[in-house]
Amino acid sequence: MCGIIGVCSVDRNVAPMISLGLRRLEYRGYDSVGVAIIDERNVQVWKAKGDVDSFLSRFKIDSIAGKTGLGHTRWATHGPPSDVNAHPHMDCRGKIAVVHNGVLRNFVTLRSILELRGHSIVSDTDTELIAHLIEDETQFSSSFFEAFARAVSRLEGSYAIAVVNEEEPHRIYFARMKSPLVIGVGGGFNAVASDIPAIVEYTRRIIVLNDGELGWITPGEVRVFRLTDEGLVEVDREELLSRIFFIEWSVEAASKHGYPYFMMKEIVEQPDSVRSTYEGNVSDPVLKAIASLLATSDNIIVTGAGTSYHAGLVFTYYLANIAGRHSIPLIASEYKILERAVSKRDVVVAISQSGETFDTLEAVRAFKGKGARVVGVTNVVGSALSREADITVYMRAGPEIGVAATKTFTSQIMLLTLISIYTAREAGLLGDSEVEAEIASLAEAPDIVRESIERSIEVINDRELGEHRSAYILGRGLGAHIAKEAALKIKEIAYVHAESYPAGESKHGPIALIDKEFPVYFAATRDSPEITGNIMEMAARGARVVVVKPEDYKLPVGVKEAKIVEMPPTKKDIKLDPYALTPYFQILAYKEAVARGYNPDKPRNLAKTVTVE
Numbered sequence: 001m002c003g004i005i006g007v008c009s010v011d012r013n014v015a016p017m018i019s020l021g022l023r024r025l026e027y028r029g030y031d032s033v034g035v036a037i038i039d040e041r042n043v044q045v046w047k048a049k050g051d052v053d054s055f056l057s058r059f060k061i062d063s064i065a066g067k068t069g070l071g072h073t074r075w076a077t078h079g080p081p082s083d084v085n086a087h088p089h090m091d092c093r094g095k096i097a098v099v100h101n102g103v104l105r106n107f108v109t110l111r112s113i114l115e116l117r118g119h120s121i122v123s124d125t126d127t128e129l130i131a132h133l134i135e136d137e138t139q140f141s142s143s144f145f146e147a148f149a150r151a152v153s154r155l156e157g158s159y160a161i162a163v164v165n166e167e168e169p170h171r172i173y174f175a176r177m178k179s180p181l182v183i184g185v186g187g188g189f190n191a192v193a194s195d196i197p198a199i200v201e202y203t204r205r206i207i208v209l210n211d212g213e214l215g216w217i218t219p220g221e222v223r224v225f226r227l228t229d230e231g232l233v234e235v236d237r238e239e240l241l242s243r244i245f246f247i248e249w250s251v252e253a254a255s256k257h258g259y260p261y262f263m264m265k266e267i268v269e270q271p272d273s274v275r276s277t278y279e280g281n282v283s284d285p286v287l288k289a290i291a292s293l294l295a296t297s298d299n300i301i302v303t304g305a306g307t308s309y310h311a312g313l314v315f316t317y318y319l320a321n322i323a324g325r326h327s328i329p330l331i332a333s334e335y336k337i338l339e340r341a342v343s344k345r346d347v348v349v350a351i352s353q354s355g356e357t358f359d360t361l362e363a364v365r366a367f368k369g370k371g372a373r374v375v376g377v378t379n380v381v382g383s384a385l386s387r388e389a390d391i392t393v394y395m396r397a398g399p400e401i402g403v404a405a406t407k408t409f410t411s412q413i414m415l416l417t418l419i420s421i422y423t424a425r426e427a428g429l430l431g432d433s434e435v436e437a438e439i440a441s442l443a444e445a446p447d448i449v450r451e452s453i454e455r456s457i458e459v460i461n462d463r464e465l466g467e468h469r470s471a472y473i474l475g476r477g478l479g480a481h482i483a484k485e486a487a488l489k490i491k492e493i494a495y496v497h498a499e500s501y502p503a504g505e506s507k508h509g510p511i512a513l514i515d516k517e518f519p520v521y522f523a524a525t526r527d528s529p530e531i532t533g534n535i536m537e538m539a540a541r542g543a544r545v546v547v548v549k550p551e552d553y554k555l556p557v558g559v560k561e562a563k564i565v566e567m568p569p570t571k572k573d574i575k576l577d578p579y580a581l582t583p584y585f586q587i588l589a590y591k592e593a594v595a596r597g598y599n600p601d602k603p604r605n606l607a608k609t610v611t612v613e
């Protein structure tokens with residue numbers, strides 16, 4: 001969740017590079033910020049609770065001299081946001097500075113051991129213990145790297161770490177376990193970072209580190225080792241060179257392009273991102289391989305978290321309705337409820353925009369341990385999911401910076417719909433010409449999404465939800481899944497309690513909450529005309545009812561008390577309904593958040609990628 005950057009340069013002061021990196025990383029966590037810079041003599045740390053911009057200007061970070069440095073944006077796990085809990089953390093002598101992303105499971109044990117050994121721990125964090133551990137290990141080691149490696153081998157849990165040591169002013173040590181960390185290979189400098197956008201302005205040559213790897217960079221050298229039972233084994237130069245890959249997307253793609261917030265930029269980008277997903281995958285033989293797995297497996301489990309889980313729900317719908325295959329949707333953090341029931345004849349489809357979500361990766365590891373084959377669906381090339389899955393497909397949606405997933409949701413749906421269609425062919429439900437027709441109809445999606453965005457921007461009020469603190473977002477069939485994602489968007493950025501459940505459930509309890517003007521939104525998809533009854537029930541009790549539907553889908557009976565919002569027609573094709581309805585709710589959440597004075601790119605308590613348990 002936290003963001004990390006470290007740069008060492010042969011001749012440049014690195015503070016401006018770190019500042020820019022911190023701005024790019026702010027979406028990861030933003031409760032506190034810190035920087036450590038080494039000039040030729042000592043390591044100095046600046047850190048504070050608050051946001052990146054205030055921090056950078058308050059301490060005039062750009063003007064600090066020094067050719068090696070670290071930066072960190074924090075998303076609190078151990079200890080509340082505060083100056084003292086901000087990273088970097090230092091050892092007792094103030095010579096070692098550490099930044100960390102992850103959670104140490106053996107935090108309590110390590111802390112008591114270190115305190116018994118006389119270390120004075122000043123913060124509530126697990127990270128500070130790493131600095132003290134390294135300091136402690138130097139007494140038993142012949143080099144700083146040995147002490148660092150010994151300390152790392154005592155850590156349990158997840159970590160991406162970058163460390164500087166005052167006595168080696170041109171070197172940054174790093175280690176990775178279950179938290180993302182990459183190396184940027186530059187000219188006259190090298191860098192480490194938790195995320196590629198932090199360094200892509202400076203280099204496009206990236207090495208993704210694997211779990212269990214550690215090492216160091218200097219301005220001219222990258223050395224990577226594996227921690228094995230036999231000790232440290234160096235990754236040879238040839239292998240390391242072969243792992244360098246080039247980032248194709250531009251710096252531009254990760255900047256706001258004149259929009260006030262990334263979220264709006266990414267909403268508006270959906271016609272392009274959906275097209276890119278479609279065109280980039282439609283003829284990819286990997287989809288056929290996945291389809292054949294799905295058509296022949298015993299069970300299919302579809303897992304992910306948040307928005308990715310909601311895309312998974314849509315997938316289970318299409319798998320059943322296009323390919324006739326039953327699948328089990330599973331929230332990734334709940335993987336244990338199915339772990340014992342999974343076997344090697346099963347397939348797990350794991351969906352994750354970032355490919356780094358801890359819960360999703362834990363589920364993948366558990367199911368792989370049972371012999372299941374894993375299909376990874378991700379947006380990030382080189383992500384942990386892409387490396388742990390047996391087969392990976394990429395969303396090709398371009399970088400998504402806003403914490404609220406928007407364009408990646410519609411891209412996930414596109415990709416998973418393509419997979420469902422190919423699975424139908426493998427399962428013998430559709431012939432070649434039918435598959436061709438189904439695939440061709442999806443080419444309409446970018447235009448539908450564009451028109452839906454335009455109409456939504458026009459029809460949605462800034463304070464659509466008024467002073468209401470709660471709302472229901474309902475649907476049936478496919479619409480129930482779209483409604484779930486809509487409710488998540490409204491909750492996470494507008495801080496309105498939006499609840500979503502299949503509309504038919506209202507009469508079994510939730511309708512008791514309805515009083516005059518209670519907002520109830522319906523995502524009406526063409527598979528569920530019965531929703532009309534639910535709309536009438538709500539309207540009859542005085543709710544403020546809004547029905548969002550494709551223009552060419554007529555409700556069987558008119559409900560005069562409900563406001564009907566017409567989204568673009570979807571050619572009577574249920575596969576196109578998500579592109580007509582989803583942008584409406586994204587834009588509603590966005591407008592509501594902005595009008596209430598919230599920053600939709602940085603919702604409180606959230607981070608873009610949740611790399612902790």
Ligand code: M6R
Nearest residue numbers: 306307308352353354357404405
């Ligand atoms: O990177 P992932 O798709 O694995 O992320 C999963 C969730 O953390 C993510 O979708 C989260 O719910 C977003 N904030 C939703 O807008």
